[in-house]
Amino acid sequence: MEFELAFIVILQAAFLLSLCSAEKHEDLLPKISPDASPQPFLPFIAPSPMVPFINRTTPKLSGLCSLNFSASESLIETTSYNCWLVLAPVLADVMCCPQLDATLAILLGESSKESGLLALNGTQSKHCLSDLEKILVARGASNELMKICSVRASNLTASSCPIIDVNEFESLVDASKLLVACEKVDPVKECCEQNCQNAILDAATKIALKASEPLTDNSERINDCRSVVHRWLASKLDPSRAKETLRGLTNCNVNRVCPLVFPHMRHIGNSCRDGISNQTGCCLAMENYVSHLQKQSLVTNLQALDCASTMGLKLQKLNVTKNLFSICHISLKDFSIQVASQVSGCLLPSLPSDAIFDNSTGISFTCDLNDNIPAPWPSSSSQSPASSCNKTVRIPALPAAASSQPSLYNEAVNRLVISVLSMVLLILLPLS
Structure with missing residues (x-):
């Protein structure tokens, strides 16, 4: 029964x-x-009942990062919960890291509205990633978060993608087609029909081909450009919709593979x-x-x-x-x-x-x-x-x-x- x-x-x-x-x-x-x-995970670690669940502190930031963290407070808060100190290692694949990736894409997308660029330079990326980590840890996230999710400062840069200027990006890709395909993603149908994913791949391939220096494996450059496309999409969508879209796309890959x-x-x-x-x-x-x-x-x-x-x-x-x-x-x-x-x-x-x-x-x-x-x-x-x-x-x-x-x-x-x-x-x- x-x-x-x-x-x-x-x-x-x-x-x-x-x-x-x-x-x-x-x-x-x-x-x-x-x-x-x-190594076995034994879920026997938790804060003392006398300690607050989220022991908030005020982190000291670098002051050298152009990303507007305060404007994305809700997004960052959700990320800290998904990557909470004890649970981050066991929620990494399905919840924590996908949310962290979406957060980075949306932060960079929002920043591009002012800067006109869809990536940070190497120096700024180090400061911004460090600042974000401090903010998340202050809200209860794991202090091993970047290691758990394999996130490096280079993830905030263009890496090998040749196009990061918003105007140049929009002159190369079919922006309206990309938006139509990804503005409202059905989280169930998308994983099989791949309408948004194919539109993103098409855009990433187009801007990757503009590189002056050839790569032995062009798939690496296309993958880097895919991240740039995600940031552009995030800049055009409401942050909550952008998060829903990016998390849905990630889950398509998550659900295809057994992580054990x-x-x-x-x-x-x-x-x-x-x-x-x-x-x-x-x-x-x-x-x-x-x-x-x-x-x-x-x-x-x-x-x-x-x-x-x-x-x-x-x-x-x-x-x-x-x-x-x-x-x-x-x-x-x-x-x-x-x-x-x-x-x-x-x-x-x-x-x-x-x-x-x-x-x-x-x-x-x-x-x-x-x-x-x-x-x-x-x-x-x-x-x-x-x-x-x-x-x-x-x-x-x-x-x-x-x-x-x-x-x-x-x-x-x-x-x-x-x-x-x-x-x-x-x-x-x-x-x-």
Whole structure:
């Protein structure tokens, strides 16, 4: 029977040791550690209840950056929440870094209205990136943010793109066509139809070809020019619309790829190949392996679909012929970070979403679990992970309903949930 639940998980994880006496965190670790597996993420770090959720400070800025940070206060605030100190590493791929990239593009786009340029020079870019980092950290973002998202000062420059002057840009590209394609992007259809993406690529290619110096790999220059096109678009759209468009385009790429690292699966192959003589041993090997995947990252529902397909194909190459996902009851949410062994995992919606700050509950975001959708076992003819544009995929980009019913939980469950992870989980259940 389908049902709806909601978890309210408050930023009070300092209660962990006193409230989780039933199970030490070492007990959550699998007994078998696959070689080269990533360092596990144990969500047991959070501020003391006596410390404000966001300990705001006033950073000392360089005074040498031309970007108007104060005019983009709301955008910067959202970025700080998406990249909050504890959650940034596990939200990097799906929420934090896409928001940071969009913020940089919009800041530069807004600046171009005054400067007429869609990029900063090398010196200014260093000051501006440093200033932005200080502002974000002062609002609670991770001080490792630029490292986590691989952002460098050069990302604010033209890099190898030859055109940054707004007037020259608009004389080379079909500006009206670009705006029509990208002004109102359907975040679901765009990922498959790629109308805006193709218009951006066309514009980026045109301005890249104006370079006087050839590159061995012109795709690098086109990619740099793509960033310039994003800034121009941001200058022509309302900041909220620009953010929606840029985040939507990023999520098209995010949802196409499973971000998890799969260490070797030899012990699963040894236990599960052919007829599976020992189903208990086989499923134990599967559970131990999957428990390591669960410590890597929060993933979207479509990423989980790709991850299941990727893992299934790897197992088939080890002569595992049986549907282990079905035999061992592996569902899509098993590929994402788990709050604890007694509580469910979290799949983020495939549409772009943001973390939210509330004075009473702290940082929160939405999880789309769609109940327990079994992980699909790939057919023997499959050559690649499932496509997010596959019309047979029944995981919607936008959940049909959401409700919050904290009264469903007794005190013991609430205490456990409060102690484990700094987030609000809304389990959004299923669509027909």
